[in-house]
Amino acid sequence: MAYRRSYSLSLPIGLLSLFLIINFVHLAAIPSASAAATTTNVRLSVTRKPSKSLPVFREAPAFRNGEECKKDLIHVAMTLDANYLRGTVAAVLSILQHSFCPENIFFHFLWSHYDKEIYNNIKNTFPYLRFKVYRFDTNRVSGKISKSIRQALDQPLNYARIYLADILPMNVNRVIYLDSDIVVVDDIEKLWKVDLEGKVLAAPEYCQANFKRYFTDDFWADPELSNTFKGRNPCYFNTGVMVVDIQKWREGGYSYKVEEWMTIQKQKRIYHLGSLPPFLLVFAGHIKGIDHRWNQHGLGGDNIEGKCRGLHPGPISLLHWSGKGKPWLRLDSRKPCPVDHLWAPYDLYLSKKPILDE
Incomplete structure (x- = not known):
């Protein structure tokens, strides 16, 4: 069987409460003149720089093949x-x-x-x-x-x-x-x-x-x-x-x-x-x-x-x-x-x- 590693994308309640407190303090410290530019695509422990206008995404879970999968490729084309x-x-x-x-x-x-x-x-x-x-x-x-x-x-x-x-x-x-x-x-x-x-x-x-x-x-x-x-x-x-x-x-x-x-x-x-x-x-x-x-x-x-x-x-x-x-x-x-x-x-x-x- 193929198997997948999956992770919850929601935060535990305790961590969520901590996040809300930190988020409030962080936003209060931002000067009003630059608030919009500073909060766009920002994470508290910054791992990526803010982008011009692009969204930032959570890392997707890893999905893995099982032993029954052959190596034949499926080709999918999309625009970007x-x-x-x-x-x-x-x-x-x-x-x-x-x-x-x-x-x-x-x-x-x-x-x-x-x-x-x-x-x-x-x-x-x-x-x-x-x-x-x-x-x-x-x-x-x-x-x-x-x-x-x-x-x-x-x-x-x-x-x-x-x-x-x-x-x-x-x-x-x-x-x-x-x-x-x-x-x-x-x-x-x-x-x-x-x-x-x-x-x-x-x-x-x-x-x-x-x-x-x-x-x-x-x-x-x-x-x-x-x-x-x-x-x-x-x-x-x-x-x-x-x-x-x-x-x-x-x-x-x-x-x-x-x-x-x-x-x-x-x-x-x-x-x-x-x-x-x-x-x-x-x-x-x-x-x-x-x-x-x-x-x-x-x-x-x-x-x-x-x-x-x-x-x-x-x-x-x-x-x-x-x-x-x-x-x-x-x-x-x-x-x-x-x-x-x-x-x-x-x-x-x-x-x-x-x-x-x-």
């Missing part, structure tokens, strides 16, 4: 940036915690520029993590991104998933791509072992969704454009959770095929969202559909207001806060949605109040 770092850390923790063979998971992080503080944050939070960081050249999408209904969708790093086959090492033939606003509550090896049946990618499909709404009236009115779906049974799928056959992607030149639709979008507006519609244009109706349990999406609400949503019926292996509302922001605002409390146990964030070293 300051705005979503807290989500990424929670996602990584959830994956490791629920994996039967956690040491078999290799993370491939993509960022737009080298950031030593972000790198050290990951390294210090997960000392045993197997990972590598790659620079995504944002010039690849310069001039190809069209303004969408939400600014976060227009960030160049949001398009990095299109170029996984170009960025990852040649010996990586399959990868699971995950957004940073997810938590996994099942063994990710089950997702890794999905039979793609010769398809380039696998993802949960949602054929009951109104597929037409992902494209403009001008798109559907143009027979040359809309005929791209002729002979296909296109269904919506969310690109935040995908199993990708990297080798087939390379052979088929799919990065270029997605780019072609982005170029058309610049000439004639045919959709309103970010990187999702060009994926649908290339792959909808041609993917391997997998169980919906692997993407309980939409928990962040819509793209405009981010209103609270409940869970869909059925079993759950992955929770996804797609949409405007992110759980860490709603929790910090003290106006969380009920589903945000499902994300909270994986949050290793150290609050801005100084705390004692464990």
